[in-house]
Amino acid sequence: GEDHRREYDWDDAVEPACREIVALIAHRQREIAESFWRHFQSMPASAPMRKLLSDPQGYEEQVARGTHYATLKFEKPFSEEWVEMVCGYAAQTYQAGIPLPAVIAAFAYAHSHTMRALREALPDDAEKLGRLCDVVQRLAMAEADLMAGHLGARDAAYADEARRGRSAQFKASIAESIEGATGLANRIRVQAQGASGSARGMRSEEHTSELQSH
Numbered sequence: 001g002e003d004h005r006r007e008y009d010w011d012d013a014v015e016p017a018c019r020e021i022v023a024l025i026a027h028r029q030r031e032i033a034e035s036f037w038r039h040f041q042s043m044p045a046s047a048p049m050r051k052l053l054s055d056p057q058g059y060e061e062q063v064a065r066g067t068h069y070a071t072l073k074f075e076k077p078f079s080e081e082w083v084e085m086v087c088g089y090a091a092q093t094y095q096a097g098i099p100l101p102a103v104i105a106a107f108a109y110a111h112s113h114t115m116r117a118l119r120e121a122l123p124d125d126a127e128k129l130g131r132l133c134d135v136v137q138r139l140a141m142a143e144a145d146l147m148a149g150h151l152g153a154r155d156a157a158y159a160d161e162a163r164r165g166r167s168a169q170f171k172a173s174i175a176e177s178i179e180g181a182t183g184l185a186n187r188i189r190v191q192a193q194g195a196s197g198s199a200r201g202m203r204s205e206e207h208t209s210e211l212q213s214h
Contacts, residue, residue, distance in 0.1 A: 004146065005078040008138045017135035018074040020128070024121040025114070026071065032117065033066030036110035045102035049093070070110070073139060083146060090147035100151055104144050111140045 008014065025032075040046050041053050052058040069085050076082055093103045115133050122129045 001078045004142045008142045021074045025117045028117045029070045030067040032113045035113045039109040040106040048097040086146045087150040090150045
């Protein structure tokens with residue numbers, strides 16, 4: 001939240017611009033959310049979620065969530081709630097098997113729709129349109145950064161967990177190998193002692209029979 005605010009809001013332009021965006025296109029956020037999901041459904045990468053989205057209730061839930069998300073993004077930019085929703089989208093799609101570039105591409109489509117809605121609301125004010133679109137793209141970049149960072153951190157945590165698991169397995173297999181080798185050495189020693197005892201017994205018998213023959 002605050003780290004991203006410092007990185008992307010270097011001139012304190014984001015919040016004032018977001019208030020203007022809300023005033024101009026808040027009533028179009030559902031339409032923008034629908035365009036996001038329609039475009040997402042048309043992408044081959046969306047196959048793992050197609051069943052959910054083809055169900056009217058599932059689709060409606062995603063559109064409602066998308067409308068809330070887009071509204072929140074401009075009403076409370078860089079808030080913890082917004083950050084959690086961004087990371088939630090990344091996690092949901094990742095768990096469903098959707099590659100992150102496909103998710104970011106669908107978000108880019110929604111951002112294009114957002115900027116088109118702003119252009120339609122400001123047909124004669126190029127300066128204001130440019131200023132608001134600048135903030136739309138800053139938030140878009142922060143969004144992509146948050147999603148990639150969240151999934152990168154998850155992957156690193158999973159890899160660390162897998163490494164620890166492999167390390168434990170490796171130690172267990174070494175212990176097992178040592179135990180097996182020790183057991184084998186003991187068996188060989190016992191067999192060798194037995195063989196040595198048998199050889200001594202045979203020599204003793206040979207010596208006794210030699211004495212008797214004399």
